[in-house]
Structures are given as structure tokens and as C-alpha cells.
Amino acid sequence: MTGMAQRIATVALIVTDYDEAIAFYRDGLGFTLTSNTPLGDGKRWVTVAPPGSTTRLLLAKAADDAQSAAVGMQGAGRVFLFLETDDFDRDHAAFRARGVNFLEEPRREAYGTVAVFEDLYGNRWDLIQPRPDAASAEGKSR
Template sequence: MMISNVSLLVSDYDRAIDFYVNKLGFILLCDVPVTAEQRWIRIAPKATVEGAVASGAVASASALVLTKATEQQKMFVGQQAGEGVFLFLQSDDFWQDYQRMKTLGVDFLEEPREEVYATVVIFRDCEGNKWDLLQPKSVA
């Protein structure tokens, strides 16, 4: 077994797709209408998709499912982890990714810092969720 998808509440599908694809460099895996109000939208970081293609497992690649919030869920948009960091975006080239994202207007909440486990910085997505951009260090 594996975790295949994580649901991410959004208030607007197209705004979320724009942010994740154009600012974070994710790949839009699918965008399928389900009802007049709901769509099945899966996105994933480019490296995740490339790894899945190499292994022949694209359909089972881990992804985010953008889920339009219902009336009852609207209060949780941008707060899926309360005030904490919700998701972690791992980089192979932290400084390049950080500069690219900063140039594209991603909202960073601090300056990058060196921790014992990684180079890391917190940013906020288009809905207000906190993310860590990090590049792990070799820890014995």
C-alpha cells in the first residue's frame, strides 16, 4: 500500500492550478469535470511525475487533489494544519528553486535557514497554507 493522493482544499480551482503550475512548477496530471461544481484535479511536482514515468507508474504517482471547498469546509481553506506547516516540498537545488519562486511572487514568511536536517524556508500557497521548501542534508 501507499499514499497516492492528499486532498487540498481550495476556494477556486483555476487560481490554484495557476499557482501550482506556474509558480511552483507542478504538472497538471488531470482535470476532469465530475459535476457542474466539482472537478477531479490532480497535480504533482515535476520530479514526482518524471520518477513515475521512469518506473511506469504514472497513474499511481503521489499527487495533490485540488478539492473545491463546500460551504461547511470554507473555514478550513488555508488552515488545513491550523497555524503549522501543512506540506513539505523537497528540492534538489534549494537556492535555485527559492530564487525562481521568489521572482515569481511566492509569499515567503522568513529568510532561508540552515537546520541540522535541511536548508529550509516557509512559504504560503495561494490559499494561505504554510509549506516548507527544503533540501535535506545527509544525516548519518
Template sequence: MITVSSTQLWVHDQDEALEFYTRKLGMEVRVDVSPPEMGGFRWLEVGPPGREGMGIVLMTVPGQPIMDEATAAQVRELTAKGFAGTVFLATDDCRAAHKELVARGVEFVEEPTEEPYGIDASFRDPSGNHIRLTQTKEMSF
């Protein structure tokens, strides 16, 4: 069986992202390592409490030899615009979670709205990544 263990978001500053995802969103650190033999590379992964085996890797945009500077600049620009990836966070009560996150300083770009699939809202992280907060309902087709 194949399962999903983590996903990755590009971030402009790992420390700023760590602060946002842990203090504002309430996630916990899964892994935070910088192996000396990897020249300053940092693997930073966070995830929701109580959901081991599921995480978000907060990865800085790499330079050479992974990406040339022009490509890295494009990735940073797309990230800042919210087009480098989207994370969907699930909740049982979107309006209550929205209220709690606003109280923690999260700025939403879309307030909770009734949609055919449930209640949905969105915000961005400090790097610009688009995050959706969704309370889904069962749908029949």
C-alpha cells in the same frame, strides 16, 4: 505494498490554485475533471514533472451534504491561517530554488535557514496553505 499516491489541500479557488501551482511552482496537471453526474464537483490534481504517481489534489471546501456551512467556514478560516495542512517540497538546493521561486512571484514567509536537518524555507499558496521547501541532509541518531 501500500504507497502514497496523492495528498489533498483545501483551496479557496481552484483556478487561482491551478495558476499558482503550475506557473509559479512549475508543477503539471495530473487530472482536471468535472464529471457531469457529480453536480459541478471538480477533481484537480497537480504534481512535479517526472514524478508520476505523486500529486497534490487542490480541493475546494465542500458544502452540503459533505460539510454544513459552519464547518466549511471553519475549514476556510483555518486554511487561510495556514493550519489546514502543510506540504513539504524537497529540493537539492534550497537557496537556488528559493531564488527561482521568488523570481516567479512566490512570496516567502521564511527565508532559507540552516536547520539541524538541512536548509528550510516556507511560503504560502493563495489560499493560505503552508508550504515548506526543504533541502535535507543525512542525519544519524
């Protein structure tokens, strides 16, 4: 399939409340609120994105018991999302100052510097600065 270009544009993340999720991602992680559009019946199209990223998170409010049960468990207890940075120390310090909960101290691995943190619902993320000479963090999850 030559000549074909694709990318993941948006990943849905189930949340319990739009506004508390916006506050965490905007104020805690420094993401940009890229859309917040009412859809009727209390639903909204809410997306956030890290600075400089074209990939967005859709903050999707749980609509029933099954979706509510999945909040915070979309990765089944494993690292679910990987946030790459160009300056680990800067972002790690800023996130900690804003109250982001890290589950470990930073580690230096063959592929880069990494530490696991939780979002406000308990989903696990890697904050990672890849080594310039290493492949991306693909396949490095626990």
C-alpha cells in the same frame, strides 16, 4: 506485514477556486497539472504534482461553509506540507521570482536547508533540501 508496499498517492487540499489554484501550483511552483476531469455539477477532479513526484495534490473545491472555513487552515497555522528539492537555491529563487510569499529567510538546519512559504490561501509549506547525511524532514515541523 512483509511483502506489503504502500504509498500516499494523493493528498486533498481544499481550495476556493479550481482555476486560481491550478494557476498558483502550475505557474508559481512549477507543478504539473496531472488531471482536470469534469465530474458534473461544477465539480472537477483536479490534481497537480511537483516535477518527478508520484504524490499528487487533489485540489478540492470547498462545497459548503464548513469546508470554506478550512481553506488555508488545514495545518491549523503550522507548516502543513513539505516540498523537498534537490536544489534549494534554484527553487527558492524561482519561486520568489514568480511571486511566492516566503515568511522567512532560508535557514541551515541540522537536517537541511529550509524556508517556510505560503500558498495562495495561506497554508504553510516548507521548501527543504535535506542534507544528504540527514534523515528526512519527518518530525521537524513547527
